[in-house]
Amino acid sequence: MISVKMYNFEQSAGNQQIKPFILVGTSETKRSPLNNIKGRYSPWNQKWSFNSLVASNINPLLNFDLKFNIRTYSTSNLSTPTEKQDNTDNLVPLIAYDNFKENRVNILKEQKDKSGIYCLINKNNGHSYVGSSINLASRMRNYLNTAFLKSKQNINMPIVKALLKYNPSNFKLLILEYVDLKTLTLRETYYITYVLPYYNVLKQGYSSLGYIHTKETKALLSQLAKNRVHTDETKALIARALTGENNPFYNKSHSMENKVRIIEAKSAYPVYIYNSFKKLLIIFPSVGTLAKLIKSNHPTIVNVIKEGILFRGEWYFTNIPYNIEDAPLITDWNSKESEELILNINNNSQIRKAVFVYDMNKNFVAKYDGVMEAQRALGISHSTIKNYAKVNGIYKGYIFRYERLNDQETFGS
Numbered sequence: 001m002i003s004v005k006m007y008n009f010e011q012s013a014g015n016q017q018i019k020p021f022i023l024v025g026t027s028e029t030k031r032s033p034l035n036n037i038k039g040r041y042s043p044w045n046q047k048w049s050f051n052s053l054v055a056s057n058i059n060p061l062l063n064f065d066l067k068f069n070i071r072t073y074s075t076s077n078l079s080t081p082t083e084k085q086d087n088t089d090n091l092v093p094l095i096a097y098d099n100f101k102e103n104r105v106n107i108l109k110e111q112k113d114k115s116g117i118y119c120l121i122n123k124n125n126g127h128s129y130v131g132s133s134i135n136l137a138s139r140m141r142n143y144l145n146t147a148f149l150k151s152k153q154n155i156n157m158p159i160v161k162a163l164l165k166y167n168p169s170n171f172k173l174l175i176l177e178y179v180d181l182k183t184l185t186l187r188e189t190y191y192i193t194y195v196l197p198y199y200n201v202l203k204q205g206y207s208s209l210g211y212i213h214t215k216e217t218k219a220l221l222s223q224l225a226k227n228r229v230h231t232d233e234t235k236a237l238i239a240r241a242l243t244g245e246n247n248p249f250y251n252k253s254h255s256m257e258n259k260v261r262i263i264e265a266k267s268a269y270p271v272y273i274y275n276s277f278k279k280l281l282i283i284f285p286s287v288g289t290l291a292k293l294i295k296s297n298h299p300t301i302v303n304v305i306k307e308g309i310l311f312r313g314e315w316y317f318t319n320i321p322y323n324i325e326d327a328p329l330i331t332d333w334n335s336k337e338s339e340e341l342i343l344n345i346n347n348n349s350q351i352r353k354a355v356f357v358y359d360m361n362k363n364f365v366a367k368y369d370g371v372m373e374a375q376r377a378l379g380i381s382h383s384t385i386k387n388y389a390k391v392n393g394i395y396k397g398y399i400f401r402y403e404r405l406n407d408q409e410t411f412g413s
Contacts, residue, residue, distance in 0.1 A: 002264060059179045079412075086128045086195065088121055088195055091174060094177065097173040100140075100144070100168040104140075107137070107173065108141060113135065113137070114139040115133065115135065116175060117176040117184075117188050118131055118174065118195070119142075120159065120173055121171060122162060122166055123172060124166055130188065132179070132184050132187070140173070149163055157200060160279050162199055178352065182331075186270055193320060270286070271284045271286065271290050271301070271318070272326075272328075273290075274318070277404060278322060280328050281315075281329050282330040282338055283332050285333065287301050287305075293342045304316075305317050310354065312345060312349065313352075313353060313354025313369060315350065350369070351370065353389075354370065355370065355374045355400060356400075356404055357398050357399065358399040358405050359399070360394070362405055364405070371386045371389070
């Protein structure tokens with residue numbers, strides 16, 4: 001029998017005692033960085049056109065490239081060209097420490113009891129690591145502790161290997177953002193998808209989603225699965241030990257807060273909901289959670305995210321915020337305000353594609369629940385409206401669209 005012991009670096013960095021029912025994890029790993037792999041669709045794995053992601057105002061702190069490239073992972077063996085990593089040139093941190101080792105005293109003093117996102121950059125080769133911690137000083141103290149880095153549970157992490165190989169004095173530390181616990185994972189994920197840090201094997205904060213195991217690991221897991229058989233006697237003992245009052249969870253139930261945390265911890269990636277004016281309304285922890293609430297399904301929501309189209313004529317879904325400074329109007333997806341939004345979305349379930357109509361001067365005329373309603377109001381056949389709406393075209397003095405007009409757009413007759 002082979003025993004396997006799992007470790008949690010986040011907890012060893014001082015994050016295990018926050019408050020009840022808070023589930024924490026880590027975006028760090030024990031395996032080496034992998035090449036890019038071509039795999040099944042996930043909104044995280046696409047090359048997004050930046051113009052389709054940004055509403056209007058770009059954060060002056062970040063000058064993005066036109067393409068938003070996301071590393072992909074899969075169990076497939078098909079290789080694709082390596083995408084550009086370590087996009088750190090345009091990051092403007094809150095605080096920068098040019099020498100991670102020599103600035104140790106200031107780092108530990110200034111980052112004490114602060115929660116946020118950080119980036120370590122190797123000055124020799126430009127490779128980087130993006131991470132988060134609820135106690136930045138504690139995390140940095142561990143990184144600067146050689147004994148800690150060489151410990152059995154941490155030695156195989158890519159960033160740890162790099163620190164040991166190149167020495168912390170050859171790294172600079174950027175404090176990117178101070179973030180509260182509720183949005184820590186979301187902000188870490190955002191920076192990971194933007195920077196594409198070389199030392200981050202995982203594509204999302206606090207998640208191992210999409211990680212590809214080595215052949216040796218697969219063989220080990222397979223062997224473990226084959227040996228995972230209890231005798232009837234053992235099964236009876238387990239059942240007896242966990243039945244009725246012997247079960248530690250007997251006559252108990254999760255609090256609502258704990259249920260919310262469990263859902264968030266199991267989430268693959270968040271879903272940002274914007275209205276048709278591209279104002280951020282709320283952030284849901286996962287596609288599955290949102291699908292159940294709005295009486296839709298996973299493939300439909302994924303397609304809406306992928307295509308960047310309006311859902312039920314009024315809402316955009318995206319897994320990456322349009323603007324790094326966007327703050328949701330509704331901060332708690334389990335609140336009464338959230339319930340009202342969900343009710344509104346469900347009340348519009350009959351709408352497939354709303355039609356937005358403008359005059360030649362780009363003045364808003366009306367929004368119709370579909371081409372048939374527009375036909376009745378304007379006396380223009382629905383097929384004509386549909387054809388012009390597809391291309392944002394002009395017909396009889398009207399501009400027809402399936403989304404709201406951008407003031408920067410121009411049209412021909």
